[in-house]
Amino acid sequence: MPNLLEVRDLSKRFTSAGSAFRKARSMHAVNGVSFDLAKGRVIGVVGESGCGKSTLARLILRLIEPSGGAVHFDGDDLLAKSPAQMRRLRARMQMVFQDPYSAIDPRYTLARAVAEPFEVQGVTPEKPMTDEVAGLLEMVGLNPGLATSYPHQISGGQKQRVGIARALALRPSLLVLDEPTASLDVSVQAQIIGLLEDLRSDLGLTYLFISHDLSLVKYFCDEILVMYLGRVVEALPDTAAPARHPYTRTLMESTFEPDPKKRRLIAPLEGEVPSPFDLPPGCAFVDRCPNASALCRSETPALSTETGHAVACHHPI
Ligand SMILES: Nc1ncnc2c1ncn2[C@@H]1O[C@H](COP(=O)(O)OP(=O)(O)OP(=O)(O)O)[C@@H](O)[C@H]1O
Numbered sequence: 001m002p003n004l005l006e007v008r009d010l011s012k013r014f015t016s017a018g019s020a021f022r023k024a025r026s027m028h029a030v031n032g033v034s035f036d037l038a039k040g041r042v043i044g045v046v047g048e049s050g051c052g053k054s055t056l057a058r059l060i061l062r063l064i065e066p067s068g069g070a071v072h073f074d075g076d077d078l079l080a081k082s083p084a085q086m087r088r089l090r091a092r093m094q095m096v097f098q099d100p101y102s103a104i105d106p107r108y109t110l111a112r113a114v115a116e117p118f119e120v121q122g123v124t125p126e127k128p129m130t131d132e133v134a135g136l137l138e139m140v141g142l143n144p145g146l147a148t149s150y151p152h153q154i155s156g157g158q159k160q161r162v163g164i165a166r167a168l169a170l171r172p173s174l175l176v177l178d179e180p181t182a183s184l185d186v187s188v189q190a191q192i193i194g195l196l197e198d199l200r201s202d203l204g205l206t207y208l209f210i211s212h213d214l215s216l217v218k219y220f221c222d223e224i225l226v227m228y229l230g231r232v233v234e235a236l237p238d239t240a241a242p243a244r245h246p247y248t249r250t251l252m253e254s255t256f257e258p259d260p261k262k263r264r265l266i267a268p269l270e271g272e273v274p275s276p277f278d279l280p281p282g283c284a285f286v287d288r289c290p291n292a293s294a295l296c297r298s299e300t301p302a303l304s305t306e307t308g309h310a311v312a313c314h315h316p317i
Pocket residue numbers: 014015029047048049050051052053054055056212276
């Protein structure tokens with residue numbers, strides 16, 4: 001399959017304002033990230049809180065401007081597009097957020113919430129709007145009779161279904177799913193994951209799936225990118241591939257507990273995560289790594305891609 005998305009050396013630097021007592025500081029939230037996503041595939045991005053997953057998602061949709069790098073979507077160089085061209089392209093690349101409460105205006109009926117993308121983009125749907133809305137609600141497993149309800153009248157899981165219906169309204173080919181089930185109860189999570197699986201096969205969608213839950217990513221995705229402090233430290237070409245980076249291995253070992261309520265989400269790792277404003281030279285994982293050597297403290301390991309299974313480690317497993 002051809003690539004729908006090609007991301008090259010994508011970076012984002014944030015600078016905190018200085019004060020009389022502290023100098024301005026800057027950090028790389030995303031640092032030199034590259035990957036391809038083929039049409040119809042699902043790539044998972046996993047890592048601890050603050051590793052740059054959401055920033056990566058926002059950069060890809062150009063909701064924020066990168067400090068460097070390139071993003072090609074279906075052959076289009078996104079960074080060369082004007083704001084108007086970008087707005088039109090965004091109809092084909094939509095995002096589903098973790099918090100369905102903030103994604104829907106509480107004053108809107110569900111019909112209006114689902115119809116809003118057509119208004120924003122100035123697109124006239126093929127069918128009359130009420131039929132279009134009913135079709136979208138049905139597509140996400142909701143009774144079209146709910147169209148006149150308000151968000152406070154439905155459950156969290158139903159709200160996330162509405163969020164997905166909105167994202168699908170303009171028939172996108174790429175969905176960026178940013179922790180779409182993290183705020184839901186476990187049983188509802190499973191239903192939403194099932195819905196996303198059905199939609200993927202029915203509509204031929206391509207997903208970028210962001211999560212801190214490696215066992216969920218292993219279940220749902222075809223390939224996995226593991227991020228640590230802004231960088232991809234391992235790119236697993238399939239979910240059965242054994243971890244080669246010590247960080248990925250620890251994540252895998254820490255998520256074997258089948259009951260997600262008992263599962264510690266990520267990593268009983270020893271050692272401190274270094275401040276992203278003050279990264280040590282060499283590998284950022286060095287102080288938490290059982291395999292660290294002097295080389296790891298002096299040279300940042302590059303992401304080697306010799307085998308198609310890329311790992312950024314001087315001493316991979
Ligand atoms: N607008 C911003 N200004 C300054 N720093 C930011 C901004 N957005 C994110 N950051 C910083 O960038 C880093 C990466 O944040 P990001 O939200 O992308 O991580 P994440 O992996 O998605 O975390 P989480 O799972 O908690 O959402 C963090 O250190 C965060 O504090």
